[in-house]
Amino acid sequence: xxxxxxxxxxxxxxxxxxxxxxxxxxxxxxxxxxxxxxxxxxxxxxxxxxxxxxxxxxxxxxxxxxxxxxxxxxxxxxxxxxxxxxxxxxxxxxxxxxxxxxxxxxxxxxxxxxxxxxxxxxxxxxxxxxxxxxxxxxxxxxxxxxxxxxxxxxxxxxxxxxxxxxxxxxxxxxxxxxxxxxxxxxxxxxxxxxxxxxxxxxxxx
Amino acid sequence: xxxxxxxxxxxxxxxxxxxxxxxxxxxxxxxxxxxxxxxxxxxxxxxxxxxxxxxxxxxxxxxxxxxxxxxxxxxxxxxxxxxxxxxxxxxxxxxxxxxxxxxxxx
Numbered sequence: 440x441x442x443x444x445x446x447x448x449x450x451x452x453x454x455x456x457x458x459x460x461x462x463x464x465x466x467x468x469x470x471x472x473x474x475x476x477x478x479x480x481x482x483x484x485x486x487x488x489x490x491x492x493x494x495x496x497x498x499x500x501x502x503x504x505x506x507x508x509x510x511x512x513x514x515x516x517x518x519x520x521x522x523x524x525x526x527x528x529x530x531x532x533x534x535x536x537x538x539x540x541x542x543x544x545x546x547x548x549x550x551x552x553x554x555x556x557x558x559x560x561x562x563x564x565x566x567x568x569x570x571x572x573x574x575x576x577x578x579x580x581x582x583x584x585x586x587x588x589x590x591x592x593x594x595x596x597x598x599x600x601x602x603x604x605x606x607x608x609x610x611x612x613x614x615x616x617x618x619x620x621x622x623x624x625x626x627x628x629x630x631x632x633x634x635x636x637x638x639x640x641x642x643x644x
Numbered sequence: 645x646x647x648x649x650x651x652x653x654x655x656x657x658x659x660x661x662x663x664x665x666x667x668x669x670x671x672x673x674x675x676x677x678x679x680x681x682x683x684x685x686x687x688x689x690x691x692x693x694x695x696x697x698x699x700x701x702x703x704x705x706x707x708x709x710x711x712x713x714x715x716x717x718x719x720x721x722x723x724x725x726x727x728x729x730x731x732x733x734x735x736x737x738x739x740x741x742x743x744x745x746x747x748x749x750x
Contacts, residue, residue, distance in 0.1 A: 456722075469726035473733035480737025484744035509683055516679065520672045523715050527665060624715045628708050634679075635704040639686045643696050 450532050454613035461614035468618045472625050479629050482581040483636060489573040490641065496571035499578075499641025502562055508638045511554050512630065515589075518547035519627040522620045529616055534608045537616070541600055544623065548593040555586045578637065585633055588626050595619055671714035678707040 451457040455465065490499065525540035559579070569579050596619050599612075606612055682703040685696050713719040718727060 466725055466729075470729040473729040473731075476730060476733030477736045477740070480733070480740050483737070484741040487741060488744045488748035505683060505687055509679075512679055512683075516672070516675055519675075519711070519715060520668065523668045524665065527668070621716050624711060628711050628716075631679075631704050631707050631711070635682060635700050639682055639700050640697065642686050643693055643700070 450608065450610065450613075453530060454532075454608065454610050455529075455617035457610045457613075461610060461617075464614045464618055465621075468621060472621070475625065479581075479584070479632075482577070482584055483632065486577040486581045487636065489577045490637075492573035493575075494572035496575055497562075497565055497567050499574070499637075500644060502565065502567055503638050503641050505638070505642065507554065507558060508634055511551055511558075512634050514547050514551045514554065515627050515630050518544045518551070519624050521547065522623045526617060526620045529608065529613060532608065534603065537608070538600055538603055541596055541616075545593050545596050545600075548589050548596075548623075552586060552589055552593070555582070555589075559583075582633060582637065585626070585629055588629070592619070592623055592626055596623070668714060671710050674710050675707050678703045678710070 455461050493499075521540050522544045525537045525544065528534075528537035528540060567575050567578075569576055599615055599619055602615070603612060608616075682700050685691055685699045685703075691699070712730075717723065718730075
């Protein structure tokens with residue numbers, strides 16, 4: 440292991456909570472997630488309020504296709520599972536499986552982004568552009584913000600993997616992995632509300 | 645388990661090792677089931693609209709509870725402050741959504 444070993448020469452069982460800095464990082468991240476909840480809440484509020492204001496543009500029922508949304512949901516749900524496997528591997532101090540699970544998580548995140556880009560592209564070709572209606576603006580803002588969070592998560596976890604290769608699993612790098620996994624689950628939780636409120640309720644009417 | 649650990653460290657690890665992959669797979673299957681119920685309720689298309697809304701919101705809230713409790717470790721010890729943090733966010737969100745709906749719709 441690297442120079443940042445625990446005092447007794449071994450990583451503790453939960454290396455992310457071994458130092459005060461690590462515990463503070465986790466707590467601070469939760470407060471950040473509280474703020475993120477508010478950010479997404481405002482976007483949801485705007486979308487729910489405006490979702491029937493379609494002007495001359497296509498309606499939600501006309502645009503959305505359930506199989507594609509279901510595929511995106513499954514991809515994100517699987518990636519949430521693989522990121523929790525990464526944290527479990529970290530708790531067992533197995534760096535290699537941890538990195539592998541993180542890579543799987545990133546790949547699933549990229550699949551999700553690819554599907555979302557394809558989806559937006561289809562919508563635009565059907566005349567559903569950002570400025571078509573209040574519905575389209577609030578839709579692209581909400582779902583696009585979520586997509587941006589996925590893209591940021593992919594970048595972040597990618598950089599963490601690079602850091603793990605450089606520094607190994609220590610009490611300094613472990614909190615970062617743990618916190619990024621919580622972030623990834625949070626993205627999945629937000630997606631639960633997006634597929635419910637935007638897509639399924641859009642289909643219902 | 646890595647075998648290069650000293651006896652004390654191994655014991656320490658074993659004491660904490662109750663957390664296996666099983667409960668996360670259970671959480672995954674529960675999320676999967678809740679998702680499929682929600683999609684099926686819409687895809688069936690024969691259910692009363694108000695009732696479908698209730699199903700959808702119910703499934704979403706259940707799934708968020710499952711994921712936050714298991715995957716975000718909120719049911720673990722020492723998560724009082726994180727719960728306060730996220731609850732504060734949720735309170736603000738509900739205020740905001742209700743405000744926006746009241747403002748725009750009525």
